[in-house]
Amino acid sequence: MPQVKEITANELDAKKFIEEKAAEISQAVGNGIAINALSGGVDSSAVTMLGHKALGDRLKTYFIDNGIMREGEPQQIVSIFKKLGVNVQIVDAQDAFFGALKGIADPEEKREAITQTFYKKVFGDLVKNSGAKYLLQGTILTDVDETVAGIKRQHNVFEQLGIDPQEAFGYKIIEPLVQLRKDGVRKVAEAAGLPVSIFNRMPFPGPALSARVIGEATRERIALVRKATVILEQELAAVKAFQYMAILHNDRVTGMRNNKREFGQQIEIRCWDSIDARQARPTQLSFSALEKLANRILAEVPGVVSVTYNIAPKPPSTMEAV
Numbered sequence: 001m002p003q004v005k006e007i008t009a010n011e012l013d014a015k016k017f018i019e020e021k022a023a024e025i026s027q028a029v030g031n032g033i034a035i036n037a038l039s040g041g042v043d044s045s046a047v048t049m050l051g052h053k054a055l056g057d058r059l060k061t062y063f064i065d066n067g068i069m070r071e072g073e074p075q076q077i078v079s080i081f082k083k084l085g086v087n088v089q090i091v092d093a094q095d096a097f098f099g100a101l102k103g104i105a106d107p108e109e110k111r112e113a114i115t116q117t118f119y120k121k122v123f124g125d126l127v128k129n130s131g132a133k134y135l136l137q138g139t140i141l142t143d144v145d146e147t148v149a150g151i152k153r154q155h156n157v158f159e160q161l162g163i164d165p166q167e168a169f170g171y172k173i174i175e176p177l178v179q180l181r182k183d184g185v186r187k188v189a190e191a192a193g194l195p196v197s198i199f200n201r202m203p204f205p206g207p208a209l210s211a212r213v214i215g216e217a218t219r220e221r222i223a224l225v226r227k228a229t230v231i232l233e234q235e236l237a238a239v240k241a242f243q244y245m246a247i248l249h250n251d252r253v254t255g256m257r258n259n260k261r262e263f264g265q266q267i268e269i270r271c272w273d274s275i276d277a278r279q280a281r282p283t284q285l286s287f288s289a290l291e292k293l294a295n296r297i298l299a300e301v302p303g304v305v306s307v308t309y310n311i312a313p314k315p316p317s318t319m320e321a322v
């Protein structure tokens with residue numbers, strides 16, 4: 001792997017970057033078609049805009065509904081892009097993902113199951129059917145760094161893991177954002193005309209809500225953490241934090257409801273202050289905000305009897321629990 005030359009957010013000229021990358025994509029793809037998957041995160045959104053600028057309708061953009069996204073997310077994202085003239089097709093792949101996640105509790109095995117299902121099965125089939133030879137992907141420099149350092153295997157880094165996508169999956173990958181970090185990508189996304197709800201979007205991991213469930217990610221457990229996530233995002237909407245998340249624990253604890261013992265579920269809340277996700281500190285949320293959040297989760301998410309707030313910094317914690 002040749003050394004990637006970083007472009008810092010400070011030195012980045014977003015308009016020029018967009019022109020250059022669109023030209024590069026155009027040249028690489030020629031008269032062919034390219035394909036990309038949009039999750040609505042800032043990276044895949046910026047890539048979609050670059051690809052659309054370069055290729056117009058010759059870029060086929062899909063939103064893979066893997067069943068582990070947040071409430072209403074597929075429809076929201078598709079409608080944002082529709083307003084920008086970009087057609088995005090939703091692909092229902094829930095059964096494939098839940099099938100692959102069945103019985104798996106280990107974090108890295110979960111990531112691997114999602115990677116394989118995404119790239120080999122669901123996306124592989126789409127690519128084959130579309131005839132596309134190119135995949136546009138929103139890999140950024142931090143993904144590469146963390147994978148190389150062996151900290152956490154990002155789902156979208158192949159070369160550094162010794163995987164040749166051409167050989168493994170039958171397509172070439174174009175990664176126009178690989179010189180940037182998140183702050184640079186946000187500048188590109190804004191300059192490309194995306195709305196603030198996208199260019200300032202809170203990071204959300206590729207493995208989605210399965211990263212927010214410790215242990216097996218079943219439909220039921222995902223549904224439970226999804227409900228807690230809706231409440232968390234409503235309650236903390238005004239908080240200026242890098243990222244916040246609700247996590248469903250694997251262990252149950254004793255609680256009581258209606259004067260009866262209930263061996264119930266535990267939700268852990270994390271809320272982080274961070275510049276670039278490499279280090280992070282728990283946000284000093286007010287106790288009353290935490291209490292209100294806990295009370296809503298306890299009242300509205302069936303079976304939950306315990307809500308905790310994580311106060312360990314990264315390192316030694318990581319931001320996600322999985």
Ligand code: XMP
Pocket residue numbers: 111152153154155203204205206207211243277314317318319320321
């Ligand atoms: P950690 O947990 O490594 O998280 O401190 C740092 C940032 O990366 C996100 N994250 C992921 N993103 N695939 C992703 O696309 C992953 O497997 C993954 N794991 C963590 C996390 O949400 C945080 O913003």
